[in-house]
Amino acid sequence: MPPTEKERPFEKILIAGAGPAGLLLALMLSQHGIPSLVLEAWDRLDERLRATQYGVPATRIFRRAGLLKDFREAGIPTFPYICWRNVKDSRKKLIGIDLSTTKDEEDRMTVLPLNMILQIMYKHCIERGNGLIDIRFNHKVTNVGQDGSKAWADVEVGRPGTVPTQLRFEADYVIGCDGGSSVVRKCLFGRDWPGETFDCKLMVQNVFYDGFDKHGWDGGNYMIDEEHFGLIAKRGKAGTNGNLWRVTYGDAGGFSDEEYIARRPEAFKRLLPGSPEPSDYTITDTNQFRIHNRCVDKMRVGRILLAADAAHVCNPFGGYGCMSAVLDAGGLADCLIGYYEGWADESILDLYAEIRRQKFVDYVDRRSRKNFYRISRTDANTALETDPFLGLLKDIEGDKERTRQFLMKWSSIEYDFTQHYRKDKKERSKI
Ligand SMILES: Cc1cc2nc3c(=O)[nH]c(=O)nc-3n(C[C@H](O)[C@H](O)[C@H](O)COP(=O)(O)OP(=O)(O)OC[C@H]3O[C@@H](n4cnc5c(N)ncnc54)[C@H](O)[C@@H]3O)c2cc1C
Structure with missing residues (x-):
């Protein structure tokens, strides 16, 4: 009452x-x-x-x-997967987690x-x-x-x-x-x-680039690299704005806003599949953040x-x-x-x-x-052996039920x- x-x-x-x-x-x-x-x-x-x-x-x-x-x-209904990539080694996928195992769960991400x-x-x-x-x-x-x-x-x-x-x-x-x-x-x-407050600047942009599809990228992609670490994730919905992605990466501290923009093509070349030139993609929105x-x-x-x-x-x-x-x-x-x-x-x-x-x-x-620290201060070449979280993902890789349980467990x-x-x-x- x-x-x-x-x-x-x-x-x-x-x-x-x-x-x-x-x-x-x-x-x-x-x-x-x-x-x-x-x-x-x-x-x-x-x-x-x-x-x-x-x-x-x-x-x-x-x-x-x-x-x-x-x-x-x-x-979008959910990501098919989230993975971690080695930027220096041609952005090779190191390990991923299959989020499609939760596609029928009401409370999935x-x-x-x-x-x-x-x-x-x-x-x-x-x-x-x-x-x-x-x-x-x-x-x-x-x-x-x-x-x-x-x-x-x-x-x-x-x-x-x-x-x-x-x-x-x-x-x-x-x-x-x-x-x-x-x-x-x-x-x-x-x-x-x-x-x-961390000594770096976070560059966040909405990007249309068909190279992601061409190179078979999907879902969320954590980029491990000491210079330009980040997260590149699909944002668009098939049939509407399917090529829309959110590219978030870190750059060193100490530059002006204009200098960060000027450094961006080099960062994109390093991070995006196909090492594109600015004429290959369209950036529609951008923001810069300090992180703490x-x-x-x-x-x-x-x-x-x-x-x-x-x-x-x-x-x-x-x-x-x-x-x-x-x-x-x-x-x-x-x-x-x-x-x-x-x-x-x-x-x-x-x-x-x-x-x-x-x-x-x-x-x-x-x-x-x-x-x-996993994406910005880790040697990507040995991360699978040295990082316990990535090791755990390796352990449950391919086991759909354990993956689902891991993703849905009470936190x-x-x-x-x-x-x-x-x-x-x-x-x-x-x-
Ligand atoms: C690049 C980036 C990516 C992120 N990605 C994720 C993610 O994927 N997942 C996730 O969980 N989190 C993410 N976050 C963090 C997330 O955005 C914030 O934690 C979240 O927005 C905090 O919500 P809030 O309501 O506390 O504050 P805010 O979202 O900052 O809202 C505060 C509101 O208060 C208003 N306000 C401020 N001062 C005053 C005042 N004096 N009087 C009246 N109103 C005022 C502001 O205008 C604003 O509308 C991300 C953050 C950044 C920077």
Whole structure:
């Protein structure tokens, strides 16, 4: 039974940032009658070339949030395989994992560019949010604060190029889902964000090139090379934009944006099959990123909580960033819902903050670093013998059932917070 108005322990959540974490959190809360105000600094949803693949743990949450059907319809069904290649040895395939073994699994990996994920999430917030989600663009959070009974965000409101109006919005809790440059995090901890920024630049581009097909490439291809490591993955759907690929590679630090663009043809020649010249391919979009592995010491300070990139970031190799964002949002939604509905008390928010942070430190940080070092600091000629993960793939190669089990297994980065709900309904009346 939902709580009566009198029983409700809180009324409203304020979420900074309409990225995947913010929109997903708002959507999941709305399904349990919890209103939220989502403040987004930009005048639109993020369109940059970032995440494209989300592992099984994230997919399970997408399904719970009722998003999966639309994601599947918009994306490619799944990769046939992901493989690792030796760039210096003519990009020879070293080992792969057969993802087609999961093709009948509902919760198999999701493959869809983040901008499309966001558009679908936004549509669901509007159409399925029970009128409880108020998303406001051109609302840039500049400061947050709290006292014993409420939290607030100070906000600059206005379109780009206009003089902004200053407003204050109040709520019971403020959740910082405002990404890696989080203002909410800076308000809590200043510039203190333990971890490191890697000395390299990540070049990301959408590319049309028929050489991939000609050379029999498909799926996802991790490129092992100390100079230009990366991930080259198919993005297009057969029959529509089948030749569209996402080429992501690392270049040394220290150059200007223009110099990175000037160095790109040489990198493409090295990485792409057929060693193409610029006239052989078309680049439609491009973005440059610095990469980091960092995590805050605390994800909750009173009525202000952090989730996803606002709290912790990792390099993108292995697809742990958005996956962690989704797990944070899903976990925090379960905690707030449990508290709101009387199945848990407020201390469940501390559990969220401690457990999700520890999951990042113990697993996401370590594994994403290993993924990064595997392609950027490993001798590709001996990687099959020296790298335990590639060795494991070699061990299960050709065994469809073991491969399927490996891909679908419960991951240690997941956590079910509903196990902390009170089981006895009578307990509810004590809150
Ligand atoms: C090249 C690249 C490839 C990647 N590939 C993958 C992948 O394949 N799989 C994967 O799982 N992850 C991947 N990631 C990581 C993933 O994109 C991020 O982890 C994810 O987007 C984090 O989501 P978020 O909601 O925390 O933050 P964001 O996506 O950054 O969203 C934050 C939102 O908050 C808004 N905002 C910022 N400041 C304010 C403010 N002051 N007030 C109001 N709003 C504000 C922003 O405009 C933005 O809309 C990749 C990242 C990069 C750079």
